[in-house]
Amino acid sequence: MKIGILSQDIRLYSTKRLFETAKKRGHDAQVVSYLRCYMSIAKGKPRIYQAGNELSFDSVIPRIAASWTFYGAAVVRQFELMGSLSANSSASINRSRDKLRALQLIGNTGVDMPVTGYVHFSRDVEAVLRTVGEPPFVIKLLEGTQGRGVVLTETMDAAISVIETMKKIDANILVQEFISEASGQDIRAIVVGDKVVASMKRTAKPGEFRSNVHLGGKAENYETTPQEEESAVRAAKVLGLHVAGVDLIQSERGPLVLEVNSSPGLEGIETASQIDVAGKIIEYLEEKIQTRDTSKPMDI
Ligand SMILES: Nc1ncnc2c1ncn2[C@@H]1O[C@H](COP(=O)(O)OP(=O)(O)O)[C@@H](O)[C@H]1O
Numbered sequence: 353m354k355i356g357i358l359s360q361d362i363r364l365y366s367t368k369r370l371f372e373t374a375k376k377r378g379h380d381a382q383v384v385s386y387l388r389c390y391m392s393i394a395k396g397k398p399r400i401y402q403a404g405n406e407l408s409f410d411s412v413i414p415r416i417a418a419s420w421t422f423y424g425a426a427v428v429r430q431f432e433l434m435g436s437l438s439a440n441s442s443a444s445i446n447r448s449r450d451k452l453r454a455l456q457l458i459g460n461t462g463v464d465m466p467v468t469g470y471v472h473f474s475r476d477v478e479a480v481l482r483t484v485g486e487p488p489f490v491i492k493l494l495e496g497t498q499g500r501g502v503v504l505t506e507t508m509d510a511a512i513s514v515i516e517t518m519k520k521i522d523a524n525i526l527v528q529e530f531i532s533e534a535s536g537q538d539i540r541a542i543v544v545g546d547k548v549v550a551s552m553k554r555t556a557k558p559g560e561f562r563s564n565v566h567l568g569g570k571a572e573n574y575e576t577t578p579q580e581e582e583s584a585v586r587a588a589k590v591l592g593l594h595v596a597g598v599d600l601i602q603s604e605r606g607p608l609v610l611e612v613n614s615s616p617g618l619e620g621i622e623t624a625s626q627i628d629v630a631g632k633i634i635e636y637l638e639e640k641i642q643t644r645d646t647s648k649p650m651d652i
């Protein structure tokens with residue numbers, strides 16, 4: 353099959369692995385800079401070009417950077433309209449990139465997550481914090497990634513003043529109950545299709561509650577419990593993602609979903625788990641292209 357890997361950088365580990373694995377499995381693979389794709393949108397004739405050449409693929413694997421979600425998702429949507437099978441649909445990418453929308457959908461399926469609040473006016477901040485519970489509170493920038501933009505506030509007053517400060521600079525934030533029993537650990541489960549194919553546990557460096565590897569967290573292989581697997585698969589499914597990195601923390605009331613990533617990095621998980629995750633993704637596409645039902649409405 354002709355596979356387009358939509359990525360801005362061929363040197364990235366994940367891009368390279370997907371490209372090489374697709375080649376090894378006998379596919380005609382190509383890495384495509386999605387920012388260099390331009391689109392022609394006209395009645396019944398969607399087209400994509402790059403430097404004067406028309407592009408077309410049987411399937412595409414989006415690896416859209418968070419900062420280019422709008423343009424990247426438009427490119428994915430255009431490929432879908434042209435009949436390409438996308439590992440993740442454009443709509444599912446948009447749902448997962450909006451952290452608030454994703455949490456609203458995940459909570460609605462009955463998957464547990466930290467109680468979360470969202471508020472517009474400063475005068476309503478204390479009231480929303482009371483709906484979340486008792487301090488400490490976690491405050492998160494909606495656009496944050498890699499643990500940057502996640503802070504812990506120990507008291508009600510500290511939380512209010514941090515939120516007011518963030519609102520002054522027009523930052524979009526949500527507030528969350530702090531799960532202290534997670535003890536600086538979280539679980540990253542890679543969902544492909546309807547199962548977890550690999551998972552790892554990340555542990556924050558001493559004195560830190562955020563387990564992100566970018567902040568010095570350490571990753572090790574981990575086997576998810578059936579309950580964790582069910583939460584991860586349901587969270588990916590409600591967002592419509594076929595390939596997802598689901599972050600969970602363990603709490604006294606069971607696993608809680610924190611967030612769902614539509615372009616999960618492969619280096620950390622393949623190193624920790626020793627599983628060929630790139631191979632699982634390509635295999636999934638091979639199977640899906642045989643069995644897909646093109647009469648169903650697209651998720652765009
Ligand atoms: N409500 C919470 N309670 C306890 N720890 C949390 C909570 N939210 C986040 N964390 C920790 O902080 C890390 C980063 O938070 P996350 O929501 O995943 O933001 P980011 O998108 O920046 O990675 C998580 O991996 C987890 O270790």
Ligand SMILES: [Mg+2]
Binds near residue numbers: 498499564599611
């Ligand atoms: Mg995270």
